[in-house]
Amino acid sequence: MNSLIIVNEGLKIGSIQIKPEFVDRILQVSLKFIFVLFLMFISIKIGKTIIKKFVENQTKDKGLKFAMSPQKAKTIGEVLKSVLKYSVYFIGVAILLEELFGGISLTFASMGGFAIGFGAQSLVQDLINGFFILFEDQYGVGDYVTIGKFEGIIETIGIRTTILKDFTGDLHLIPNGSIKEVTNHSRNNIRFIVDVEIAYEEDIDHAIEVISETCKEFEAKYEEVPQPIEIWGVNSLGNSGVTIRVVGFSIPMHQWSMERKLRKAIKEAMDREKIEIPYNKTEFIINKKVEMEEVF
Incomplete structure (x- = not known):
């Protein structure tokens, strides 16, 4: 030992x-x-x-x-x-x-410097592209963007990478050098659409009037809706009803909540006015004459 x-x-x-x-x-x-x-x-x-x-x-x-x-x-x-x-x-x-x-010897240092320099090419590209992203203000922290195949909210912007959080909660670390195209959804008001379907038996003009009044009240209530909501009118004729399209704009990141809330407000208004929304019905037609012949 x-x-x-x-x-x-x-x-x-x-x-x-x-x-x-x-x-x-x-x-x-x-x-x-x-x-x-x-x-x-x-x-x-x-x-x-x-x-x-x-x-x-x-x-x-x-x-x-x-x-x-x-x-x-x-x-x-x-x-x-x-x-x-x-x-x-x-x-x-x-x-x-x-x-x-x-x-360390000069020869080994030179070889190491060459290897590091060759491997740092992508890093330099990330840094340069990151600078242009910030200089051109392409997007910022909290913006809702689409980068390549990823869509979500910008969590962090670094000098080398951008971290994007999608709507499932996953984080995507994207090197700045690989970012070629960016769609920023947060710089302008975003459109939302609510399609309202009414039964064929209902008065279309009356339904549009009720929807219009509801939209005006909705605009006054929510500051997230910066401009008047438009009633585009009859959008389609379905199998069981008529579809009326309503289009509005909200400030970024509130379009989904405004759409849900407006749909609820319109449904409540139509219930008060007893305007029927179509739903699947089963109708039984009994031919009495045939039944009487079968008895005798």
Whole structure:
């Protein structure tokens, strides 16, 4: 069994002797590693706190010379956090690599630099495209967008990636360099449609009048509807009823709730006016003459 012996020349494990200089080097590197990692952690913590305060001040104090909208301030804050994180990681890793491989040969360093540079091409593309996304204000945090095959809400914008949350709750991390086409659904009012079906026996003009009055009350009640709701009239003639189309516009991200609420309001108004909404019916026709002949 190998034994550990402490001698004047250092440590001796069996036939292997470890010099004091090597032990000192290991201790120095270990302590420096711990110190650098601690500084990285503290720098990110303090930086995020400062960025958070900056975003809060921008959104709360409208008297500031460069005051931003809450969405814009939040977007800039997320980007600054991303820049902070990558900067701290880059500097920290560079210090640690210098400490570990300070005496590395020029040839090996050149080969390593070439490999890193080749692998960083996609990273550079992500950074450049991310800059243009922010500069052109293509989208911001909280926007409802479609990027490629993904559709949802922007959670975070970084200098390298964009994080999108779809309506099932899944998060999609999309490299900025791969973003070629973006459809932003949050920059203008969004249309919603409510189709109302009435029975053929009902008076169409009366039904449209009831729907029109309901829409006017709805517009006054909800500020999410910024413009008058239109009654397009008879849209189709179905198997059991007439379909009247109602079209409105809401502020972004409220179109679904406005559609549901308007549909409910119209249904209640039609119930009060006793306007029948068609539903499946079964009608039995009995031929009495045939029945009497069968009896005799």
